[in-house]
Amino acid sequence: MERSRSAAALRGSTMTNPEHSMPEGDADAPLSVLDRVFAILEVVRRMTGPISVAGIAAEARVPRSTTARLIAELIEQRYLARDADGVTLGMRLFELGARATIPRRIAAAAAPVVHELAVRTGERVGVWVQQGTDMVSLTAVPGRLPMLPTRAGMRSPALTTASGKAFLAFCDDATVVERVGARLEPNDAERFHDELTTVRAATLATDPGDSYAGVLAVACPLMGHGRVVGALSLAGPADAMREERVAPLVRAAGVSLTRRLAAV
Structure with missing residues (x-):
């Protein structure tokens, strides 16, 4: 019971x-x-x-x-x-x-700056953001080299591209930098970090043709509210585009876009 x-x-x-x-x-x-x-x-x-x-x-x-x-x-x-x-x-x-809206805000702010730089140089100009070990294209304007892609969303390795090196040189997250260079041999890793130090001092990165043979790329970081949020790059024929001419233009465009990002 x-x-x-x-x-x-x-x-x-x-x-x-x-x-x-x-x-x-x-x-x-x-x-x-x-x-x-x-x-x-x-x-x-x-x-x-x-x-x-x-x-x-x-x-x-x-x-x-x-x-x-x-x-x-x-x-x-x-x-x-x-x-x-x-x-x-x-x-x-x-x-x-806030982080999720960054790519959209960058692309919107970049449009007039990218267009102006492309008109002044005649070369492909693009804006990139980091994702994993790659740089992802947000927007691009074609130049005189038709084989250079301009599709939004395309990926390029951060390790070798000018945009990737420009981003990584100013990236505060050491784990991102280490992940990108994880497969490098010790000597190559040391050279890679030395190159990032040089890029940080110059506020400018170059790719002499590692990504595309015969193509020179120059890039600078894009800053937003005190941290790097992407990179602006310009690419053209290595035998016809003079780095000393386009480098100041890329740097000035990057400063202009960084100021625009601070206002959005």
């Missing part, structure tokens, strides 16, 4: 436990951990103010104890924040959002 009463009590507590208050067989309820994290973030994103853990659990259709655990982890990683009134979005999401 005692065991029957205990079982009945257990069943009763289960029926009122918030963990089991979700509808059974809810096909739309998130199942994987990642789905639940996204569901929680989406609920908080929709709110105009702080929301309680219980409110998030109900809206996201995630068990309350699971919601509380995931929220604690998200707060620790600064994706969410908690105050006396409840849970809100954390600063890390705002930081990610």
